Amino acid sequence: METLQRLTRRQVDALRLVARRDAGGPGVPLNAVAEGLGVTAPSALALLGPLESNGLIARFRGKSRLTSRGRSCLDEYLRHHRVAESLFARAGLPREATHAAALEVDLALSHRTVQEICEAEGHPSVCPHGRPIAPCSSSGGGRRR
Ligand SMILES: [Zn+2]
Ligand SMILES: [Zn+2]
Incomplete structure (x- = not known):
């Protein structure tokens, strides 16, 4: 786990x-x-x-x-949260509702699922609130746009 x-x-x-x-x-x-x-x-x-x-x-x-492990865990958490927000935004939820909706799932998602959602979403660079989403490994390590 x-x-x-x-x-x-x-x-x-x-x-x-x-x-x-x-x-x-x-x-x-x-x-x-x-x-x-x-x-x-x-x-x-x-x-x-x-x-x-x-x-x-x-x-x-x-x-x-x-610790540095804590730092990377938090970075990972923000990725999960913001990728989930992007997913809910694209599913049609109003922007104000995406934060609360993402809180319901962000801890439960596996890194693999977050990666898959990120790919399906076209590797969004920001969440619906304009906060940055760190590039994932499958985005080629760099920026796409
Ligand atoms: Zn990505
Ligand atoms: Zn957000």
């Missing part, structure tokens, strides 16, 4: 929060993670544990930092 498929929505929220707040500093304290997610410190800790055991964050003296 791929890493993303093992994560829950709340764990991904915690990972994104650590990525946002980390920014090369000394790391994000537990209470900042808890506050950012609107949960208690023990709940935040329960979310961070699996992220640490999957090597996505490193914890030192109570502070969390994103």
Whole structure:
């Protein structure tokens, strides 16, 4: 099973929060993670544990930092999310609805399926909201247009 498929929505929220707040500093304290997610410190800790055991964050003296593995996992997550948004947009959903619809499936999709959707969609370079979609391996490694 791929890493993303093992994560829950709340764990991904915690990972994104650590990525946002980390920014090369000394790391994000537990209470900042808890506050950012609107949960208690023990709940935040329960979310961070699996992220640490999957090597996505490193914890030192109570502070969390994103690892390079965590960074690539987040990049991959954004690819899944935005490719799914593109699919829903082309299926006719209004642009405002594509984000919520993509949240329902982005963690469940395998990389292979995302790749196949990306190909079928003609390798979109941006999501319906104009955010960049990183080129996938089957787009020849470069830009198509
Ligand atoms: Zn592609
Ligand atoms: Zn989007």
